[in-house]
Amino acid sequence: MNIQDPTLSARTGSIDMAHGGGGRATAELIADLFQHHLTNPILDQGNDAALLPPVAGRLVMSTDGHVISPIFFPGGDIGSLAVHGTLNDVAMAGAEPLYLTVGFILEEGFPLADLEKIVISMAxxxxxxGVPIVTGDTKVVEKGKGDGVFITTTGLGVVPDGVHVSVERAEPGQAILLSGSLGDHGVAILSKRENLEFETEIRSDSAALHTLVAGMISAAPGIAVLRDPTRGGLAATLNEIARTAKVGIHLEENAIPIKADVKAACELLGLDPLYVANEGKMVCLCEPGDADAVLAAMRAHPLGRDAALIGTVTEDDAHLVEMETEIGGVRVVDWLAGEQLPRIC
Amino acid sequence: MNIQDPTLSARTGSIDMAHGGGGRATAELIADLFQHHLTNPILDQGNDAALLPPVAGRLVMSTDGHVISPIFFPGGDIGSLAVHGTLNDVAMAGAEPLYLTVGFILEEGFPLADLEKIVISMAxxxxxxGVPIVTGDTKVVEKGKGDGVFITTTGLGVVPDGVHVSVERAEPGQAILLSGSLGDHGVAILSKRENLEFETEIRSDSAALHTLVAGMISAAPGIAVLRDPTRGGLAATLNEIARTAKVGIHLEENAIPIKADVKAACELLGLDPLYVANEGKMVCLCEPGDADAVLAAMRAHPLGRDAALIGTVTEDDAHLVEMETEIGGVRVVDWLAGEQLPRIC
Known part of the structure; x- marks a missing residue:
């Protein structure tokens, strides 16, 4: 993949409706910007569809739209986020991601220089x-009918033999592991949005988790559930698991890692870190006998250094997520009905 | 797939920001609307990624954003178009489409009843x-930051052994076949946009072409190039082929099928049908010895009844698309630099 500075003919201009018209302007945008930066043998085939070699094994597909605002933020941008987000959804199926596709929806007037930054970041x-973007599409909408850039990515992956990761496999008695501290992404976005400054800059945790997953699976191929707590945070993820698998969840507040500056920022912003989005963290459910091995594998990876055992799956006909608080009480961690942080991913 | 009328709790309301928040409102929208209408065993797994059985053979992936305006039009809507458009991109690789994914970007305030109509149409x-939608994603943006609904679909398909359809295989001497009449989709959209009424309603040709492709390939497995002339119309498609494969194109205007009412509407609207988008037509390049067999296979399919031999691939260092006009002259069919019809797909 070539990520050098290009000699982009249109790099000083902005998106106009012709870039979405399918004619010469569209072809030039694709050649000068997308193909230039994202180049790989499959993308360079130049067909509307990417032709891929055969893949032996069960496949996984996942798709995710990205509408984050602002598009540039501490720790990343909409481009890197769109790559990480979909890689992670594929990885949460226990799969090795192989290919990505990308669809851009651009607003008339969006600066080409910004688009180029985003495409370079995706590259x-x-x-x-190690996952190529093999095909893409660009559409343009009139000024005022979009918001700069929206990016939808889709990933294809393959599941190793013997691995069966699925939310339905959550069962009472399983250990609940978290790969690191909560809230970094959401707090970074909100701080940027609100122009808040803290002593140390809080950065998004946006990262691709598939190599971490691979390490965990080789430590314990029987891992039951993997989920990345993005929109709605850990609370939404655990409630989804509880509802889908018809189990309860018991958490230990003491055990949940949250960075001191993120905690302080959450207090300032009136946020509960359990509900704040993460983009480089995962929850893992496994048999209690596997917990030590999985934790060790997590901690051996740079993205899992702060991994912790945070709770257990319980039997509960009400499918509640409950948390033993720091002061010893028990609190129900319900879903939020409404929106806590709009356009966080 | 269940496409019956639902008892959608939120069917009379509209999209609000909470539907994109990842909490309870998002989960209810997914359960009551998307899962209800699109249900199939893979979608119903309830994971962020869809787990698919192994596929033997070369794979094809394609992605397409859909931002058409208006979203409902004669002959279809943004939902059916988003399914057909991506199925066709997969089919243009000579592949059998197997699975689709869908990403929605919704604008706050969009009526849930309209969203439901669109989801039913997709279903x-x-x-x-015969191609299930196996996973999806929903994002919501504030009122004024989107335009009702944008839909990005991605398709996965498999290429039969022995089939090698690719634009680089265009070679001088090959026959150029067109599966039917030009311009129906673009004229239908523009008529609706401009509130024009004609004696007979002009309807979009939006349709899934993969079974037509399968018939053509069994008639002549050596087919070289397939392309659907969508944005930019036949002119953009043939110029792309000429540029990529470094060939020239010779067309016979007489041979190009255009319906009388579409032709009349184009004259009224100041459009050249060669540049108008189609959503249910394809161009096929094959060896001249295969042309009769492929044409017969096309005409045997309801979507290829009006198929015609419209020209030949030539040697031309300038990679021009030239057309012998009805009155015997020769005209260069150049790319449009700008936008003819914005948001046509």
Missing amino acids: RAAEAA | RAAEAA
Whole structure:
């Protein structure tokens, strides 16, 4: 993948409706910007569809739209986020991600220089992950009918033999592991949005988790459930698991890692870190006998250094998520009915 | 797939920001609307990623954003179009489409009743095509930051052994076949937009072409190139082929099928049908010795009844698309630099 500075003919201009018209302007945008930065043998085939070699094994597909605002933020941008987000959804099926596709919806007037920054960021994230972007599409809407750029990515992956990761496999008695501290992404976005400054800059945790997952699976191929607590945070993820698998969840507040500055920012902003989005963290449910091995594998990876055992799956006909608080009480961690942080991913 | 009328709790309301928040409102929207209408065993797994059985053979992936305006039009809507458009991109690789994914970007205030109509339309189109929608994603943006609904679909398909359809295989001497008449989709959209009425309603040709492709490939497995002339119309498609494969194109205007009412509407609207988008037509390049067999296979399919031999691939260092006009002259069919019809797909 070539991520050098280009000689982009249109790099100083902005998106106009012609870039979405399917004619010469569209072709030039694709060649000068997308193909230039994202180049790989499959993308360079130049067909509307990407032709891929055969893949042996069960496949996984996942798709995710990205509408985050602001599009540039501490720790990332909409481009790297769109790569990481979909890689992670594929990885949460226990799969090795193989290919990505990307669809851009651009607003008339969006600066080409910003678009180029985003495409370079996607190229870097894809290259670092070892997963090529194999085909794409660009549409343009009139000024006022979009918001700069929206990016939908889709990932294809393959599940190793013997691995069966699925939310339905959650069962009472399983250990609940968390790969690191909560709330970094959501707090970074909100701080940027509100122009808040803290002593140390809080950065998004946006990262690709598939190599961490691979390490965990080789430590314990029987892992039952993997989920990344993005929108709605850990609370939404655990409630989804509880509802789908018809189990209860018991958490220990003491055990949940949250960075001191994130905690302080949450207090200032009136946020509960359990509900704040993360983009580089995961929850893992496994048999209690596997917990030590999985935790060790997590802690051996740079993205899992702060991994912790945070609770257990319980039997509960009400499918509640309950948390033993720091002061010893028990609190129900319900879903939020409404929106806590709009456009966080 | 269940496409019956639902008892959708929220069917009379509209999209609010909470539907994109990842909490309870998002989960209810997914359960009551998306899962209800699109239900199939893979979608119903309830994971962020869809787990698919192994697929033997070369794979094809394609992605397409849909931002068409208006979202409901004669002959279809943004939902059926999003299914057909991506199925066709997969089919243009000579592949059998197997699975679709869908990403919605919804604007706050969008009526849930309209969203439901669109989802039902997607369900019907997917069911008719025999291709399930296996996973999806929903994001919501504030009022004024989107335009009702944008839909990005991604398709996965498998290429039969022995089939090698790719634009680089275009070679001088090959026959150029067109599966039917030009311009229906673009004229239908523009008529609706401009509130024009004609004696007979002009309807979009939006349709899934994969079974037509399968018939053509069994008639002549050596087919070189397939392309659907969508944005930018036949002119953009043939110029792309000429540029990519470094060939020239010779067309016979007489041979190009255009319906009388579409032709009349184009004259009225100041459009050249060669540049108008189609959503249920394809161009096929094959060896001249295969042309009769492929044409017969096309005409045997309801979507290829009006198929015609419209030209030949030539040697031309300038990679021009030239057309012998009805009155015997020769005209260069250049790319449009700008936008002819914005948001046509």
